[in-house]
Amino acid sequence: MHGWIIIDKPLGPGSTQVVSAVKRALREGGYGKHKVGHGGTLDPLASGVLPVAIGEATKLAGRMLDASKRYDFTIRFGTQTDTLDLEGKVIAESAVRPTLAAVEAVLARFTGPIEQVPPAYSALKVDGERAYDLARKGEEVVLATRKVTIYDLKILPGTGRGTGEAGGGGSPCNATAVDANTPLHHPADGPPPRAGEELDEITLSAFVSKGTYIRSLARDIALALGTVGHVTMLRRTKAGPFTLESAISLDKLAELGKGHALEETLLPLGAGLDDIPALSLDPDQAGRLRKGLRLIGFAADDGLGFATLDDVPVALVETEGGETRVVRGFNLE
Numbered sequence: 376m377h378g379w380i381i382i383d384k385p386l387g388p389g390s391t392q393v394v395s396a397v398k399r400a401l402r403e404g405g406y407g408k409h410k411v412g413h414g415g416t417l418d419p420l421a422s423g424v425l426p427v428a429i430g431e432a433t434k435l436a437g438r439m440l441d442a443s444k445r446y447d448f449t450i451r452f453g454t455q456t457d458t459l460d461l462e463g464k465v466i467a468e469s470a471v472r473p474t475l476a477a478v479e480a481v482l483a484r485f486t487g488p489i490e491q492v493p494p495a496y497s498a499l500k501v502d503g504e505r506a507y508d509l510a511r512k513g514e515e516v517v518l519a520t521r522k523v524t525i526y527d528l529k530i531l532p533g534t535g536r537g538t539g540e541a542g543g544g545g546s547p548c549n550a551t552a553v554d555a556n557t558p559l560h561h562p563a564d565g566p567p568p569r570a571g572e573e574l575d576e577i578t579l580s581a582f583v584s585k586g587t588y589i590r591s592l593a594r595d596i597a598l599a600l601g602t603v604g605h606v607t608m609l610r611r612t613k614a615g616p617f618t619l620e621s622a623i624s625l626d627k628l629a630e631l632g633k634g635h636a637l638e639e640t641l642l643p644l645g646a647g648l649d650d651i652p653a654l655s656l657d658p659d660q661a662g663r664l665r666k667g668l669r670l671i672g673f674a675a676d677d678g679l680g681f682a683t684l685d686d687v688p689v690a691l692v693e694t695e696g697g698e699t700r701v702v703r704g705f706n707l708e
Contacts (some may be wrong), residue, residue: 376406377430377688377707379414379642383622384425390416396625397427400632414439414647415614420460423611424622431705432644435691439647441585442615447531448606449578450593455603459494459590463605471602472573475535481599482579486528490520491591524584525592534578576607616649617642644688644705645681654680656689664690670699 382393390413398411412433414426423446428436452472456463473481495509495518581592590606597604612619623631623640631637645653654675656664661684663670675694679702682689691703 376401376409376637376641377705378428378432378644379617379646380427380429380628380637380640381617381622381642382425382427382628383619383624384417384422385625386422387419388625389419390425393425393625394427396628397429400628400637401429402632403629404632404635404637406637412436415442415444415611417611418460418609420462421609421611423609424614424617424619425611426614426617426647428647429641430644431688431707432647434703434705435644435647439615443526443582443584444587444611444615445580445582445613446589447578447580447608447610447612448589448593449534449576449608450597450604451576451607452574452597452600452602452604454605455594455597456605457495458605459594460606460609467603469602471600472575473577473600473602474571474573475530475577476571477600478530478535478574478577478596481596482528482530484599485592485596486525488522488524490522491588491595492520493518493588494590494594521586523587525581525587526584527580527582529580531578531580535574536576578608580612582613615647617646644707645683648681648691651679651681651691652676654682654692656682656684658684660684661689664692664699664701665704667701667704672697673699675699 380397382397384390384393388396394411394413398409401407401409401411409430410428410433412428414428414436417423417425424444426439428439453469454465455467457466579596581587581589583589583592589609593604593606621642627640628637631640652675654673660670660673661682664682673694675692677695678693680692680694680699682692682699688705688707690701690705692699693702
């Protein structure tokens with residue numbers, strides 16, 4: 376069992392709890408003891424794609440943390456919380472509500488390279504302590520601005536919900552979490568917002584670089600619109616190469632574990648490396664790499680490569696100036 380299981384994480388459990396669920400499924404399925412790790416934290420109030428690495432794939436979990444990701448998220452306008460999501464207490468309010476046109480116009484300012492201040496309630500460390508621990512103690516948390524990239528940012532069609540004060544077309548949304556299987560817009564909520572109608576909320580889709588905080592992005596978009604806001608729904612739809620298409624629920628995970636059928640959902644170790652070229656080795660070359668030795672004159676372009684021997688992963692390698700060295704070796708034969 377060396378590879379990836381992609382979980383569609385529901386609201387409620389944290390990422391470490393999902394890792395524990397995978398370990399339990401492996402144990403109940405009689406697969407023996409394996410290393411298990413996740414490729415990117417999702418908060419309890421977030422749902423969606425959580426890649427879980429098993430066995431030798433855990434050596435690639437760090438690469439998954441650095442991968443770009445896509446999220447759908449809903450901004451509720453008019454209130455800002457200290458956590459920037461549903462979990463916190465209200466710290467600011469505004470009567471201003473933006474129109475759909477105003478939201479569309481402001482998104483360009485948040486597309487491309489931007490700078491953002493992470494949320495005070497985050498796992499970043501300040502003087503050796505987690506920022507959220509300091510914030511919960513009531514201490515002031517000052518985090519440095521960081522540079523991130525928003526590759527794509529758009530409104531999901533039909534997701535805005537209006538106040539009903541400018542001609543109807545929707546009802547206010549209660550600030551409650553949206554289940555992973557709940558459509559982002561309901562016909563019962565009325566038609567999508569009309570031109571000039573003020574919005575209580577809007578749902579956006581963002582494709583972002585590593586280190587991007589969606590809660591900070593939502594905060595800053597609301598401020599740019601002359602109001603305040605917080606995230607009421609956050610769903611990750613893609614992490615690196617993995618999407619919801621290959622994800623399974625925790626219930627399905629447990630079912631496969633008890634049925635000794637986890638192989639049905641296990642993706643190969645190399646599935647996490649589909650963005651880099653595969654390199655075929657001969658036995659002598661594979662033997663040298665497994666010993667940590669370099670290959671001289673190996674026919675490969677400069678950069679990373681996924682080296683295999685007869686489709687068996689040998690190493691993640693890097694080639695530069697005609698020399699190929701091991702970045703991560705895999706103990707598979």
